[in-house]
Amino acid sequence: MLLREVEYAKPASVAEALTILAGSDGARALAGGQTLINVMKARAASPDVLVDLNGLDDLKGIELAADGTLTVGAMATYTDIVGSAEARARPILGEVCSQIADVQVRNRGTIGGNVCSNDPTNHLPPLMAAIGAQFTIASQSGERTVASSEFFLGVYMTAAGPGELLTKITIPAGKHDGFAAVTLGADGTCIANAAASLNGSLRVALGCVDAVPIVVEPASSDDEAVREAVRGAGLVPPADVHASSEYRAHLVEVLAVRAARQAAERS
Numbered sequence: 565m566l567l568r569e570v571e572y573a574k575p576a577s578v579a580e581a582l583t584i585l586a587g588s589d590g591a592r593a594l595a596g597g598q599t600l601i602n603v604m605k606a607r608a609a610s611p612d613v614l615v616d617l618n619g620l621d622d623l624k625g626i627e628l629a630a631d632g633t634l635t636v637g638a639m640a641t642y643t644d645i646v647g648s649a650e651a652r653a654r655p656i657l658g659e660v661c662s663q664i665a666d667v668q669v670r671n672r673g674t675i676g677g678n679v680c681s682n683d684p685t686n687h688l689p690p691l692m693a694a695i696g697a698q699f700t701i702a703s704q705s706g707e708r709t710v711a712s713s714e715f716f717l718g719v720y721m722t723a724a725g726p727g728e729l730l731t732k733i734t735i736p737a738g739k740h741d742g743f744a745a746v747t748l749g750a751d752g753t754c755i756a757n758a759a760a761s762l763n764g765s766l767r768v769a770l771g772c773v774d775a776v777p778i779v780v781e782p783a784s785s786d787d788e789a790v791r792e793a794v795r796g797a798g799l800v801p802p803a804d805v806h807a808s809s810e811y812r813a814h815l816v817e818v819l820a821v822r823a824a825r826q827a828a829e830r831s
Contacts, residue, residue, distance in 0.1 A: 567604050571613040578622055578731065582704050584615050586727040591615055593729060595639060595677030598669055623676070623731060626650045632737025638676025638730045643667075645675060654695070656741035656759075660687050663743075666751045676730045679715070682722050682776070684802075685753035689716055690771035691743060693779050694759035694823075698734040703727055709734075716776040738763035742826025744819040745771075748806065755806050756815040760785075760823035768824055770794065770816045773801040780820075785828040787821050794820050 573591075575581040585591045590612030594600060603609045617623060623639035628650035634657070636645065642661035645651045651658050664670055664678075664687050678688040679699070693712045700709050701724050710723045717723060724730045738761060745757035757771040766785050769777040782793035794817045801812035 567601075568607070568610055570604075570611060572616065573613055574616040574619055576619065578620055578702065578729065581615055581617060581620065582702060582727070582729055584613065585729060586704050588613050589726060593617055593680075595674040595680075596641065596669075596672040597677075598665075598673045599677065599681040599683060617729075628653050634735040634737075636675055636733045636735065638680075638732055639674050640676075642670035642673050642675070646670070654735055654738060654741070656691065656695070656743055657735065660691050660743050660759075663687060663745070663747075675733060679733070680722050680724055680730055682716050682718070682720055683753070684719060684772050684775060685755075686771070687743075687745065687754060687757060690757055690769035690777040691741075691759040692733070693769035693777040694761045694767050695738060695741060695763075696736055696761070696767070699723070699730055700732045700734065702729050702731045707731070713779070718775045721775075736763075740827045740830045742823035742828075742830070744822035744826070746815055746819065756801075756812050756819055758816055758819040758823040760820070760827040762824070762827040762830075766790075766824060766827070768793065768820050770797070770799070770820060773799050773812060773816050782824065785824045787825070790821050790824045791817055 573584050592611035594614045594616045623637045625637045626648045627635045634654050645661045646658045697712045698709050699715045715723045740762040742760040745754045754772050760768045766782050769779045780793040780797050782789040799813050801809050803809040
C-alpha cells in the first residue's frame, strides 16, 4: 500500500528536531524507518510530519567511560554497534545486534528506533531491561533520565512522549550476560526471547510474552530456580499464528534457562 502524503523535515541539530516535534502533535521522529515506514504503509499510523534524524551526528556516538559505563547514541545503527571497539566492553550488545534481521536492516536500523518502537517481538527491549539500561530523553524544557523499568509502557509506547526525543542509552559495566531467542526463520522477529544479567544478582527479562518485557529475579542461576521464577510470574502470553499461549509460555521458560546459563558461564 502506498504511503499517504506526509511532510518531511531533516533538522540540522537536536534542538531544531525538538522544535519541529514540539510544533505538531502529528510529528514523529524517523530513525532507520524499519518499523515506522511499514506501519505507515499498513495505514496503522499516519504522521503529519516525519522528522528525519539521520543527519544528526550528535546522536550517533558510542563512548566508553573509565568505569566501564557505555553510552550509545540513539541513532547508532546495529552495524555501528557490532563494529564498535567501545561496545565490546558489554559484549552481549553487539552479539544481540548481530542477530537482528539481515545486513540491510542492520545497516539502517538503530538502537533508539528498536527500543522506542517497543514491538514485543524486538530483540533489544528485554536486553535493556535485563542489564538495567538508563534512557536519556530530551525535550525543549531539558533532559530527564528514565530507568528501563519505567521506559517501556506498552506496545509501541515508551516514556518518550510527544515532543520528546530519546538521545542516548547508558549501559552499566558488566560482562556476565546471556540472550536466547526463537525467531521466525534465521532472520525473523522473535516468537519468544529472554535476556539475563548476572552482574550481582541475576535478572532475567522475558520478551514476546506481554506488552513490555517481564523481569524476574531468580534466587540463583540454577536451572530449576530460573524455571520457578518464570512460572511464578503468572505469564499469560498472547496467542497468534506462530505460537499458542501455552507454547509461548513454555518456550520462554526454556529460553530463560538458556540465557541464565550463558550469563553464568561468562568469564
